[in-house]
Amino acid sequence: MRVSIARRGLRAALVALAAYALVAAAMFVLQRQLQYVPDPSPLPPPAAVGLPRAVAEVLPTADGQRLTAWWVAPADDARPMYLYLHGNGAHLASRARRFARLTADGAGLYAVSWRGYGGSTGSPTEAGLIEDARAAYARLAREVAPRRIVVYGESLGTTVAVLLAAEVETAGLVLDSSFASALALAADAYPWLPVGWLLRDRYRADLAAPNVTVPVLQVHCADDPVTPLAHAKALHALLREPRPIALVDGRCHVPPLDRYEAALRAFVAAVVPRP
Numbered sequence: 001m002r003v004s005i006a007r008r009g010l011r012a013a014l015v016a017l018a019a020y021a022l023v024a025a026a027m028f029v030l031q032r033q034l035q036y037v038p039d040p041s042p043l044p045p046p047a048a049v050g051l052p053r054a055v056a057e058v059l060p061t062a063d064g065q066r067l068t069a070w071w072v073a074p075a076d077d078a079r080p081m082y083l084y085l086h087g088n089g090a091h092l093a094s095r096a097r098r099f100a101r102l103t104a105d106g107a108g109l110y111a112v113s114w115r116g117y118g119g120s121t122g123s124p125t126e127a128g129l130i131e132d133a134r135a136a137y138a139r140l141a142r143e144v145a146p147r148r149i150v151v152y153g154e155s156l157g158t159t160v161a162v163l164l165a166a167e168v169e170t171a172g173l174v175l176d177s178s179f180a181s182a183l184a185l186a187a188d189a190y191p192w193l194p195v196g197w198l199l200r201d202r203y204r205a206d207l208a209a210p211n212v213t214v215p216v217l218q219v220h221c222a223d224d225p226v227t228p229l230a231h232a233k234a235l236h237a238l239l240r241e242p243r244p245i246a247l248v249d250g251r252c253h254v255p256p257l258d259r260y261e262a263a264l265r266a267f268v269a270a271v272v273p274r275p
Contacts, residue, residue, distance in 0.1 A: 035088065036088050036116070037088055038117040038118075039091050039118060040117065040120075042119040043068055043093050043113065043118045043119045044093055046096070049093050050096050050100055051070065051096055054109075055073075056071075057071060059132075059135055059136060061134075062135065063128070063131055065121045065122040065128070065132070066121045067115060067121075067136075068092070068118055068119035069136065069139070070092055070099070070109070071108075071110050072109040073108055074144075075108075078274055078275050079106050079107050079272075080107045080149075080171065080268050081108040081144045081149050082103075082108065082110070082151075083110050083112075083133075083136060083149055083152065084102075084109060084111040084112075085136075085154065085157030085158075085160050085164075086114070086117075086154050087154045087155030088155060088156040091117050091118040092111050095111070098257050101257050101258070101261070102152075105265075110136060110139070110140045112132055114132055115132055125200075125201055126201035130164070133160045134164065141168075146168070146169035146170060146171070147171050147272070150170065150171050150172050150268055150271065150272065151165050151172075151173050153178070155176070155177045155226070155227065155254055156182075158177065158179070158205065159181070159182065159204075159205040162175070162209055162212060165212045166208035166212050170214055171214065171271045171272045172216065172267065172268070172271035172272070173214055175216060175218045175219065175232075176220075176255075177219070177220060177227050177253055177254050177255075178205070178218055178220065178231075178232050179234075179235060181202055181203055182199065182202050182203040183195065183202040184231060185227065186199050209235055209240075212240060212241070215241045215242075215243060215267070215270070215271050216241055216243065217243050217263065217264065218242065218243070218245045218246065219245070219248065219260045219263070219264070220232045220246070220247060221248045221251065221252040221255050222249055222250065222251075224251075224252065224253050225251060227253065229247075246263040
């Protein structure tokens, strides 16, 4: 009788272990489908979504991809130039109102559609997005002095923005809904999985943050269900030139620009002063 009970217990344990292994394997195989939510449909012309000053162009990358990018020329050579890196579930057309507001005072903007998103070729990966950001920066730096470039990251784009700012010259860094690493986020979301073994695209902004030497403005919702505030604070503690985090009240993720525009304008005016 005891042997039978032991066998049933062992069988149940083996079934549970097999189920756990199956779930872990599925998460490993499907992880990029969970991490990225691209809409590869061609983007409408910028003018059709309220950006008459914007020009669409094709941006080639070092590894052979062709990205869609939108360029808004600055009003003059003294204005700031935003390099905008969007989040994992966004696309350029969905940020058109934000772009219009950012450039309403004469600032310029260069926004890149990640590989696999909005008319761009390829599929998103961490290595790929970093190459996309490098290509966008190189394109922009041929036209604009680096001391006028403000790298502006959103959600997943904040990690790429930190990684980029650690290796190139910029005026400053704006991080909207930031976090220290995708590895830490995944560990919080799936504490029952060995994410340290499974996760491919880790986006370790925490490792690059100490090498960012320019001023940084972080913007975050007080109650962010996607990238909790604690993760932004963890990144904040690693930055060399941080400003106080501009908190937006309520529950949200990637808050509307008008909720923190005053803090943003003051920051940009300080890092790209008018002559």
